[in-house]
Amino acid sequence: MKWEAVIGLEIHAQLLTESKLFCNCSTKFGSQPNSQVCPVCTGMPGVLPVLNKKVVEFAIKLGLATNCQITPVNEFARKNYFYPDLPKGYQISQFDKPICIQGHIDVEVDNKKTRIGITRIHMEEDAGKLVHQGSDNIKGATHSLVDLNRSSVPLLEIVSEPDIRSAVEARLYAEKVKQILQYLEICDGNMEEGSLRCDANISIRPVGQTILGTKTEVKNLNSFKSIEKAINLEIERQIEVLEDGGKIIQETRHYNEATNSTKSLRSKEEAHDYRYFPDPDLVPVAIDDKWIESIKKELPELPEQRKLKFINNYQINDYDASIMTVEKYTADFFEAVIKLLNKPKDIANWIMGDITAYLNNKQLLLKQTQLKPQALARIIELINNNTISGKIAKEILPAIMETGKDPEIIIKEKGLVQLSDETELKKIINSVINENAAAVADIKAGKMQTFGFLVGQTMKKTSGKANPQLVNKILNDILGIS
Numbered sequence: 001m002k003w004e005a006v007i008g009l010e011i012h013a014q015l016l017t018e019s020k021l022f023c024n025c026s027t028k029f030g031s032q033p034n035s036q037v038c039p040v041c042t043g044m045p046g047v048l049p050v051l052n053k054k055v056v057e058f059a060i061k062l063g064l065a066t067n068c069q070i071t072p073v074n075e076f077a078r079k080n081y082f083y084p085d086l087p088k089g090y091q092i093s094q095f096d097k098p099i100c101i102q103g104h105i106d107v108e109v110d111n112k113k114t115r116i117g118i119t120r121i122h123m124e125e126d127a128g129k130l131v132h133q134g135s136d137n138i139k140g141a142t143h144s145l146v147d148l149n150r151s152s153v154p155l156l157e158i159v160s161e162p163d164i165r166s167a168v169e170a171r172l173y174a175e176k177v178k179q180i181l182q183y184l185e186i187c188d189g190n191m192e193e194g195s196l197r198c199d200a201n202i203s204i205r206p207v208g209q210t211i212l213g214t215k216t217e218v219k220n221l222n223s224f225k226s227i228e229k230a231i232n233l234e235i236e237r238q239i240e241v242l243e244d245g246g247k248i249i250q251e252t253r254h255y256n257e258a259t260n261s262t263k264s265l266r267s268k269e270e271a272h273d274y275r276y277f278p279d280p281d282l283v284p285v286a287i288d289d290k291w292i293e294s295i296k297k298e299l300p301e302l303p304e305q306r307k308l309k310f311i312n313n314y315q316i317n318d319y320d321a322s323i324m325t326v327e328k329y330t331a332d333f334f335e336a337v338i339k340l341l342n343k344p345k346d347i348a349n350w351i352m353g354d355i356t357a358y359l360n361n362k363q364l365l366l367k368q369t370q371l372k373p374q375a376l377a378r379i380i381e382l383i384n385n386n387t388i389s390g391k392i393a394k395e396i397l398p399a400i401m402e403t404g405k406d407p408e409i410i411i412k413e414k415g416l417v418q419l420s421d422e423t424e425l426k427k428i429i430n431s432v433i434n435e436n437a438a439a440v441a442d443i444k445a446g447k448m449q450t451f452g453f454l455v456g457q458t459m460k461k462t463s464g465k466a467n468p469q470l471v472n473k474i475l476n477d478i479l480g481i482s
């Protein structure tokens with residue numbers, strides 16, 4: 001039988017606000033445990049939460065950027081459950097009246113555009129964190145500690161429609177969500193630090209069938225690679241169960257990245273298990289058109305717009321434009337260099353070539369290096385006016401990316417200025433000719449492939465500093481080749 005997968009993603013994005021959702025505590029990552037807590041975010045009795053306006057603004061931004069409708073009056077609800085890292089006994093979230101509904105994002109798979117619906121985006125608070133001692137999880141730990149720094153940090157949950165049909169599509173969709181969040185500068189998208197977390201709802205059905213199969217939810221997907229791997233794994237598992245005559249049970253499964261396997265965590269709760277009810281301490285959030293309009297005006301150029309602009313204004317191809325716009329920082333950088341030097345294709349080639357190779361090798365992002373737009377523009381200029389060869393440019397790039405120093409300073413420090421003095425080059429070439437009489441005879445006899453050998457010998461003698469065009473010209477002159 002041929003099976004089809006039906007996948008929906010829930011993505012939790014931690015917002016880049018300085019303070020928490022309902023109090024003034026800091027949201028800074030990596031601080032001392034329990035150093036960023038107060039009676040409100042630890043849920044002490046008698047306290048009152050005060051909504052952080054920035055969070056509402058960020059939610060509207062994301063809603064507009066993902067083609068959602070903004071709900072004029074939305075509401076916070078209490079989601080009741082007991083867990084040690086949730087001292088209140090409930091999480092403040094949104095239930096039947098979320099802030100954004102009915103949006104969509106387009107992704108491209110094998111040059112085909114697919115539209116993935118967004119059911120809703122809602123605001124909610126994060127829970128705290130349990131730190132198990134002596135083991136990675138509860139099993140085997142001697143004891144567990146509670147860190148509430150993360151408790152009540154603002155999140156947006158982005159829930160997709162079950163429109164996704166493959167693991168690759170799911171990964172591309174998640175990457176697009178991250179890209180949009182980063183362009184809006186409302187979430188850093190750092191999956192390792194947990195600022196972007198993803199759960200996948202997966203079911204399968206025979207191709208052609210319209211009703212949905214029973215779904216399972218796979219949690220703990222904290223890299224794009226694991227989103228793809230875990231979904232493929234779960235699809236395979238479900239096919240095997242059904243083809244063996246078994247039944248899929250609705251449950252939550254945990255994905256283990258290290259072993260690339262999933263295991264059952266618990267049978268899935270239904271919404272009524274949480275006894276949701278409107279939070280009596282928080283008034284409904286009213287959003288008027290004026291507010292929405294003012295946020296719309298502030299929206300930055302989004303990835304797709306920017307890509308089109310790059311293709312049209314800078315005459316680079318579709319592929320180059322997608323690479324230049326993957327990250328907002330790279331897109332800004334690319335445009336900043338163009339402003340200094342109108343050579344878009346050269347600039348894109350440097351970014352995609354040697355710069356990316358360096359970044360991959362060092363496991364860094366462009367923004368984590370010292371490379372400034374001025375420096376890249378200068379490198380390209382120095383090649384174009386024959387001050388340095390392309391080879392020397394490649395050689396000095398790592399030092400520039402590490403130190404942020406001016407290319408010319410590095411060139412001087414390393415003694416790498418290109419040799420373009422004709423008189424001096426002639427002397428060196430003459431000595432090369434004298435030392436290689438046999439090669440010269442070959443060339444005179446018409447074996448032109450030997451010409452490159454003499455160029456190579458000259459480059460060797462000058463430690464690669466000779467200007468190649470000039471070497472070619474002088475050799476031609478001396479050997480009398482036209």
Ligand SMILES: [Zn+2]
Nearest residue numbers: 023025038041
């Ligand atoms: Zn607090």
